[in-house]
Amino acid sequence: MDYDSRTELYQQMILEHNKKPRNFHKIENATHTAEGYNPLCGDHINIYLQLKNDSIIDDISFIGDGCAISKASASMMTTALKGKTIEEANVLFDQFHKLIKGELVPERDKNALGKLTTFTGIWHFPARVKCASLCWHTMKGALNQVVKPVSTE
Ligand code: ZN
Numbered sequence: 001m002d003y004d005s006r007t008e009l010y011q012q013m014i015l016e017h018n019k020k021p022r023n024f025h026k027i028e029n030a031t032h033t034a035e036g037y038n039p040l041c042g043d044h045i046n047i048y049l050q051l052k053n054d055s056i057i058d059d060i061s062f063i064g065d066g067c068a069i070s071k072a073s074a075s076m077m078t079t080a081l082k083g084k085t086i087e088e089a090n091v092l093f094d095q096f097h098k099l100i101k102g103e104l105v106p107e108r109d110k111n112a113l114g115k116l117t118t119f120t121g122i123w124h125f126p127a128r129v130k131c132a133s134l135c136w137h138t139m140k141g142a143l144n145q146v147v148k149p150v151s152t153e
Contacts, residue, residue: 010118017072022079023061036064036138036150038130043070047138057081057089060139067131073119074135080116086143092116093136100129 027048036045043066050059060081062074077096081089095111098104102123104111111117122128130152141150 006118006120010121013076013115013118014068014072017075018068021062021071021075023082024063024075025061026063027059027061032142032145034138034142034150036134036141036152038066038070038134038152040127040152041067041070041131043067043131043134045070045074045135045138047074047135047142049139049142051086055085055087057084057086062135066134069122069128069131070134073132076116077135077139080114081139088112089139089143093140096136097133100132 026046027050029050030048031051032049034047036047037043043064045062045064045066048059048061049057052058060078062078064071064074080092084092092112095104095113096116096119098109099106099111099113099117100119100122106113106117106120119132122132134152137152138150
């Protein structure tokens with residue numbers, strides 16, 4: 001895929017997920033939860049996880065306020081992680097971080113990112129990288145049972 005069509009796909013995806021975020025609700029009987037905050041942009045998010053046998057993400061959701069990128073990223077992350085094991089979630093966490101820092105090139109490097117590769121190129125905009133990664137850090141905080149709010153700063 002060339003750069004222009006990828007950029008266009010990225011913009012469409014952000015708009016679409018921002019308008020209709022997936023898994024945008026609170027899980028009342030969540031087994032793990034965490035709150036995340038990105039002071040640079042004002043993004044604020046709560047992640048809810050329902051783990052099965054302490055190893056499988058049976059359900060995942062989020063609520064919060066923020067820019068289109070933070071919301072779209074959370075929406076796509078919850079879609080990608082539902083049904084995955086914690087191990088798989090950690091692999092995706094690492095791969096997504098390399099992707100948004102420009103260290104992983106989807107065409108070159110083996111990865112399991114799927115649709116998440118549409119965030120390729122966001123590393124050109126360092127402030128936006130924090131918007132895109134906030135939900136992932138918060139998810140990790142929830143898995144680690146962090147009780148105090150997660151901050152990107
Ligand atoms: Zn933001």
